[in-house]
Amino acid sequence: MTETNTVPVQYIGRRESFRDHLFGTGLTFTQGQTRALPVDVARKFLRHADQFAQAGAEDAPQAPVTEPVLTDDGTREALEKAALEQQEAAAKENQLQDMYVTIAHMPKDALIEFARNNYRQELDKSKKLGELRDQVRGFVDQFGMVG
Secondary structure (H helix, E strand, O other), X not given: OOOOOXXXXXXXXXXXXXXXOOOOOOOEEEOOOEEEEEHHHHHHHHOOOOOEEEOOOOOOOOOOOOOOOEOOOOHHHHHHHXXXXXXXXXXXXXXXXXXXXXXXXXXXXXXXXXXXXXXXXXXXXXXXXXXXXXXXXXXXXXXXXXX
């Protein structure tokens, strides 16, 4: 029923349902539900022995089984969606860090022009370079990345 690179994990927690926010999978479990999870993901869930058990293990506490292990229960799609969302968030964070690095290397005139062109903000040319960089970083934080 399960693939060789998956582990059947059963939700045995007290609540009627469980939604994963900790591991970034977005998976939902109902009481007694078993899902075939990839080994690395299953290992994370099985660390919480009060809520999850490996299905079929003799020493595991048993909850009433309401659903068998299904190979097409949406687990794979949910894991792929969560991985894609994590990649998009990481790419956005990398773009933001690149913008900060660019701002950190801009001279005073470039900072003033950048703020004027992208954020329609006029900066005081008499301020120190560090203060202007802080202001422009503030625009990026407040209004988001543009340009």
